[in-house]
Every structure is written in C-alpha cells, then in structure tokens.
Amino acid sequence: MRAAYRVEIRKLLRSRVAFVATALMGVLLPAMGLGFYSVAVSGGTGSLADKAAALLTGEGWAGYLGQVDQIAAVALFLGAGVVVAWVFGREHTDRTFPSLFALPVGRGTIAGAKFLVLILWMVALSVLIAVVALILGVIAGVAPWDAGVVLSELSRLVVISLGAAVLSLTMGLVASMGRGYLAAIGTMSVIVAVSQIAVLFGTGGWFPFAVPGLMAVAGMEGIPALTPIQLALVPGLAAASMWLTVEWWRRAEVV
Amino acid sequence: MTAPIEATRLTRSFGAEIAVDDIDLEVGTGEIHAIVGLNGAGKTTLMRLLLGMLHPDSGIASILGYDTEDATSAVWGRVGHLIEVPFAYPELTVKENIVASALLHSVPTSSIGTAVDRVVEQFELGHWANRRARVLSLGNRQRLGLASALVHEPSVLILDEPANALDPAGVVFTRDLLRQYAREHAAVLVSSHHLDQLARVAHTITVMHRGRQVGMLDPAGVDLEQSFFEIVHRSDMAIREAQP
Numbered sequence: 001m002r003a004a005y006r007v008e009i010r011k012l013l014r015s016r017v018a019f020v021a022t023a024l025m026g027v028l029l030p031a032m033g034l035g036f037y038s039v040a041v042s043g044g045t046g047s048l049a050d051k052a053a054a055l056l057t058g059e060g061w062a063g064y065l066g067q068v069d070q071i072a073a074v075a076l077f078l079g080a081g082v083v084v085a086w087v088f089g090r091e092h093t094d095r096t097f098p099s100l101f102a103l104p105v106g107r108g109t110i111a112g113a114k115f116l117v118l119i120l121w122m123v124a125l126s127v128l129i130a131v132v133a134l135i136l137g138v139i140a141g142v143a144p145w146d147a148g149v150v151l152s153e154l155s156r157l158v159v160i161s162l163g164a165a166v167l168s169l170t171m172g173l174v175a176s177m178g179r180g181y182l183a184a185i186g187t188m189s190v191i192v193a194v195s196q197i198a199v200l201f202g203t204g205g206w207f208p209f210a211v212p213g214l215m216a217v218a219g220m221e222g223i224p225a226l227t228p229i230q231l232a233l234v235p236g237l238a239a240a241s242m243w244l245t246v247e248w249w250r251r252a253e254v255v
Numbered sequence: 256m257t258a259p260i261e262a263t264r265l266t267r268s269f270g271a272e273i274a275v276d277d278i279d280l281e282v283g284t285g286e287i288h289a290i291v292g293l294n295g296a297g298k299t300t301l302m303r304l305l306l307g308m309l310h311p312d313s314g315i316a317s318i319l320g321y322d323t324e325d326a327t328s329a330v331w332g333r334v335g336h337l338i339e340v341p342f343a344y345p346e347l348t349v350k351e352n353i354v355a356s357a358l359l360h361s362v363p364t365s366s367i368g369t370a371v372d373r374v375v376e377q378f379e380l381g382h383w384a385n386r387r388a389r390v391l392s393l394g395n396r397q398r399l400g401l402a403s404a405l406v407h408e409p410s411v412l413i414l415d416e417p418a419n420a421l422d423p424a425g426v427v428f429t430r431d432l433l434r435q436y437a438r439e440h441a442a443v444l445v446s447s448h449h450l451d452q453l454a455r456v457a458h459t460i461t462v463m464h465r466g467r468q469v470g471m472l473d474p475a476g477v478d479l480e481q482s483f484f485e486i487v488h489r490s491d492m493a494i495r496e497a498q499p
Contacts, residue, residue: 102331
C-alpha cells in the first residue's frame with residue numbers, strides 16, 4: 001500500500017486539475033459566500049439582494065458562514081468530483097491502465113491508494129476553505145465577533161464541505177466503469193439536478209447527495225431536520241462506492 | 256521444467272471475433288521469441304493474456320510456472336512489460352516516472368536511486384531526466400517506457416512492438432539490450448508487425464494471422480520477408496477454401 005500511496009500522492013501533487021480545483025474552491029468559494037452575504041445585508045432592493053437575503057440562515061458570522069455552507073454543499077461535490085473523476089478516469093484516457101497490470105502491487109491496492117490520497121486531499125481542502133473563510137471574514141469586518149459562534153460555524157462548514165466532497169468519491173466507480181472521466185462529469189450533472197427535484201418533493205433527506213445542501217439550510221422555515229440514519233447515508237454511500245470501485249479494479253480487464 | 260513464459264491452447268474471443276485461437280507457445284530461459292503478424296493478428300491480445308490483462312476463455316497462460324490467474328506478487332515482481340502505451344504519466348518528470356515504476360515493481364527504497372540512475376544512463380535519458388514526460392517526443396516516451404519496464408531488472412520481459420517510434424540508434428540499442436537480457440538468462444517475448452531489427456535477433460519467430468499460429472520463420476533464413484508473406488497468404492487461402 002505504501003508504494004502505491006507514494007506514487008498516487010506524487011501524481012496528485014503534480015496534477016494541474018487538482019491544483020486548479022484546490023485554488024478555485026479554497027479561495028473563490030469563501031469569497032463568493034462573503035459576496036452574497038455582503039449583498040444580503042446591504043439593504044439593497046435588487047433581485048440579487050432579495051435572493052441573497054432569502055438564503056440568510058442567521059446574522060453576523062452565522063449568516064456569512066451559512067452562505068459559504070450553501071455554496072460548499074454543491075460546489076464541493078462538483079469540484080472534488082472532477083478531481084476524483086480525473087484520478088480514476090485518466091488511467092483510461094491517458095491509456096496508462098495496462099501499465100498497472102502484472103505488478104507486485106495489486107490493482108485493488110492501487111485503487112485503495114487513490115482513495116486514501118483523495119480523502120486526505122478532501123480533508124485538507126475542507127480545512128483550507130474554513131481557514132480562508134475565517135481570514136476573509138476578519139478582513140471584511142463581519143460582526144459581531146463571538147469566538148464560540150465562529151468556531152462552531154467553521155466546524156459546521158468543514159463537516160458540510162467534507163460531506164459534499166466524500167459523496168463525489170462515488171465518481172471513482174463511474175469513471176472506472178465508464179473508462180474515462182467524461183462519464184463521471186455527465187453523471188454529476190444529472191445527480192445535481194435529481195437532488196434539486198428530491199428536495200422539492202420533500203424526500204431530499206433520503207437522497208444522500210441532497211444531504212449536505214439540507215445541512216447547510218438546517219433550521220430554516222420548511223426544512224425538516226435530518227435523522228441520524230439520513231446523515232449516515234452519506235459516509236455509507238461513499239464507503240460502498242469505494243468498495244465497489246476497488247472490486248472493479250481487481251477484476252477489470254484491459255479492453 | 257516449465258518455461259518462464261508459456262501459453263497452452265490459449266483462446267480468447269470478443270463477441271463473435273476470435274482474437275486468439277488455440278495458441279501454444281513457450282519462451283525458455285535465455286530465449287528471445289518474436290511474434291510477427293499483420294495488424295489485428297492477435298499479438299497484443301496474446302501478450303495481454305500472458306500478463307493477466309485479459310482472462311482466457313479457455314487454455315492456460317503461465318508465467319514462471321504460475322497460472323496468471325493466480326500468480327503472486329513475487330512472480331509479477333520478476334516481470335517487465337510494455338504493452339502499446341509506455342508507462343509515462345505526463346505530469347511527472349522522466350525520473351519521477353521511473354521512480355514510480357520502481358516503487359510499483361517493489362524495488363527496495365534504498366536501491367531505487369541507483370536503479371533509476373542506471374536506466375536513465377542506459378536509455379540516454381539524462382538530458383530529459385528532470386523534464387515532464389508531456390514534453391517528450393514519441394521516441395523518447397518509448398525510451399522512458401522501456402526504462403520503466405526494465406528498472407527492476409526483470410527475468411521475464413514482454414514487449415509489444417518495442418521499436419515503435421524509436422530512431423535507428425534507439426532500435427539498435429534496444430536490440431542489443433534484448434540480447435543482453437537473454438544472455439543474462441531472461442525470457443524475452445517481443446512482437447512486431449513487420450520483420451524489423453528486433454524480430455531478426457530472435458531465436459524463434461512465430462507468425463500469427465487472424466488469431467492463429469500459422470507458421471514459424473527461421474531467423475537465419477535468407478528472405479524472411481518473402482517467407483512471412485507466403486505463410487500469411489497460405490493461411491488466407493486455407494481459410495477461404497474452408498469457407499462454404
């Protein structure tokens with residue numbers, strides 16, 4: 001496992017896809033949240049200000065980080081999903097997949113190492129988003145400052161970001177079976193659309209891909225509380241898809 | 256004693272297309288065995304079966320005496336291969352690619368530096384050692400693929416059209432390298448779609464056509480090209496006559 005991990009971490013660190021995704025999500029996402037929050041509390045009357053105000057889940061830091069939560073719930077699934085799709089799909093697109101056969105390190109181990117590297121990256125990215133959100137909030141002078149509230153809201157942001165990101169691990173299976181990253185990118189678009197419909201019909205809690213979004217707006221009027229089982233579906237789905245992907249890699253042929 | 260590379264009545268189809276049809280083949284220690292055939296003859300499929308990249312419909316593919324379906328890590332650790340596309344991740348440098356291959360071939364960490372330097376020098380990749388693989392020419396990518404396949408000094412070598420994209424110097428160099436590996440008791444299986452320099456250094460030449468083993472060529476023969484096309488033509492005629 002250590003050899004495969006060393007190879008996979010090197011590939012991810014050198015990858016432009018991962019670098020761009022990290023930079024865009026790590027910096028732009030909190031900045032967008034701050035932008036929406038600023039518009040919402042500006043007292044403006046435009047349609048953007050009305051919409052941003054309607055999405056406010058609280059005041060001060062809770063309101064600002066609530067906006068970041070809502071963006072992260074969707075953006076992390078899509079952004080991390082592109083990286084997951086690349087990590088698995090590129091072996092087919094770049095035609096390096098045959099090179100991973102007839103090695104002392106099994107393909108199941110290689111797939112496991114890819115997931116390990118991706119999960120570590122997702123944890124680091126989620127923490128980065130929270131740190132950048134904190135810095136931007138301080139610079140922008142979001143008030144009132146309450147260390148307890150800020151810490152609790154930042155922890156919530158990390159959990160929502162990580163929840164959305166680990167759901168994108170499912171794209172490892174799609175990219176593997178689809179033998180390229182395009183299949184996964186198409187699938188993600190469908191999932192985001194279906195999540196919206198599931199939420200509209202009030203069944204979103206049972207659709208794991210909608211759970212991070214519902215967590216981000218928890219407490220708002222008309223949003224039902226998520227049950228522990230519904231919350232457990234998120235890591236459960238990620239774990240099941242990782243297991244299936246590893247099994248696919250163990251059994252796959254070069255075609 | 257079992258040969259290091261062995262195919263016994265190996266067959267594999269893709270739908271109605273029989274890609275490899277009842278092939279028997281042995282490559283002994285210290286032997287270079289070339290498979291020649293036109294495009295689509297089944298050479299790559301045969302090599303993929305021997306490397307466990309495909310499961311046979313029937314028959315057995317074995318490496319170092321082990322059925323490839325249940326070969327252990329220790330067995331695969333003694334195998335080097337280059338099938339179609341070289342082991343070359345575009346975002347990694349030449350050296351990083353070879354290190355990655357060494358790691359995946361279980362070269363001990365303490366020996367990786369020496370092993371990488373050895374093949375970088377052998378394949379004259381020093382000038383490009385710290386450049387990303389994406390900037391390499393096709394020929395240098397092929398050199399990198401060969402360096403990655405040999406970094407762990409395998410005793411079984413399976414190379415699919417290794418002369419692809421190589422310049423004349425590269426072909427001569429690779430030919431000499433194969434000879435050296437055979438001298439050092441490796442079993443070498445190479446394929447080619449024409450009778451190039453590499454096929455000509457083989458001890459045994461098998462001709463494949465439409466998935467079948469249709470003849471052998473004498474490497475010491477005078478007009479190999481002519482003999483090759485005669486075998487292929489005879490095979491085509493036999494198939495035509497057998498059709499209702």
